[in-house]
Amino acid sequence: MTKASDRTDATGGADLDQALDLSQALRALRRRADLSQRELAERAGVPQPTLARIESGRALDPRFRTVERLVRAAGGQMGIGVPSAASATIAPASATITPTPVPHDDMRDQAGRRYPAHLDVWPVHELRDWPGAWWAEWYRLPPERYPLPLPPAAYEVNRRYRDNRRWGAEVRRTTRVSRVTGGDLPDTCWRFVAELPDGELRAHERSPRLEYGEWYPGIPEREMVLDGVLVAGQYRRLGLGRRLVTALVTEMRAAGVDDAAAIAEGFGIELLLACGFEIEARRPAALRIGRPGRQSYG
Template identity: 80%
Template sequence: MTDETDETDETDETDETDGADLGRVLRALRRRADLSQRQLAERSGVPQPTLARIESGRAVDPRFRTVERLVRAAGGDVAIGMPSAAPATTEPTPVPHDDMRDEAGRRYPAHLDVWEVHEPRDWPGAWWAEWYRLPPERYPLPLPPAAYEVNRRYRDNRRWCAEVRRTARVRRFSGGDLPDTCWRFVAELPDGELVGELRAHERSPLLEYGEWYPGMPEREMVLDGVLVAARYRRLGLGRRLVTALITEMRAAGIDSAAAIAEGFGIELLLACGFEIEARRPAALRLSPPRRRYG
């Protein structure tokens, strides 16, 4: 769940020019270390109000020792030297939502992921309560301008999902003993881990139906199956695999594809442009006989 006040950073809406850069760096360091103001204050021994003033730019000339303790507690380094001899340093990634403010004009916590709320589905508190089933005039509370996840486990999982979506690569596999009429696509992580796979094959409609009719394609694709590792499902990898197949088969002059699906597979194919055909057989399963007890 989210909370719009308990974790809000104690900062003013505007920065003083002299302390703006230092404040942004500290907020970026806190985000990288995933620390709230309270947590960084406890680690560094610097009072939280002092940290809040530095981050907001209100502390125009903070003591060097104070800044050093904060930076080191957040996992950063402080370097002093002549400009020509100063070692090259990499600044932490800026806080992406640093320009956003809550209804009281305060910044949102730097270490959390903040997103704008446009409808109930964007706000976990309303989503779990199924507000989206109500008309706007019946919402129990007004929607906040933004939301964030306080629970560390949920937040880490959200960032992990975003990283998988960003880095996973989908490609067509070729070579080996794979026949020319068999198509295989794989989804891989940067380290080469296989997390998804799609298999399909070409067929001739003329051979299937035994006769030719006007408009019959010369070739069509049959989707044999799409499989995504359990941990990586619901991240869009299945849709990327199907989309890759459609893109390449159309580039090869194949515009028609057939598939049999069940469960979530039906939703996946419908989202990728497939349509349900009533004349097609349903998915069937043969299970072993049930054992009788008694």
């Protein structure tokens, strides 16, 4: 068997470079087609171990027909190219389509292997990055009490979840937050809108003299009241609420307003805490009244 080091000659290791280029091209094609190695091998009628060797660069001289079947099964095309009129040689066959490279191809698992090309792989820095941490939403455990150690990276095999994650990434990338003025807004009201249905934030200034009737030392001259953060259900947990609140705080400070007051419940509390708000004991509690004898849930 010829080793890779024996195949480098006057061409400067061209055979090895071509094998590596073919590996990257096949993985990129397979990602675009959303196919696992097993699925692509079945479509092409090629053994899965053969495909694995080509993608890893270990198959330095794969058969042209094998490569063609794999490329076509992944939605690509094959071609023969002539580099220039000054050259009398014909360039080797190559895939004519150059799809987007696999974004996580530089990542390796704990065994030094690449992650599946057709999946979305991301590094795990904290519990929310790890789908396996199903218990993180209910239990606040210190790291030493985690049931399992955090993996270096994670990915989602379920196609529906994967598609939702890619959709969410596109929403985060394309959403713009802007301040809206005029219209039916009062003079003391600001509105920040994310360019998505039902995603908006409203705030207005509240004078402490109106609330308390007179000036108290330590109470800021100008205070913002956060009236609401409204995000449509399908767009939640994408960071849009935090972007809206951050836009408000930035504008508030630029306008010389020192403090912001807010009333929240449930996950709204977590949102505001993540945006830098703090719970103040001196604030009045939120109360509720209902019909006598009616049992309350939640």
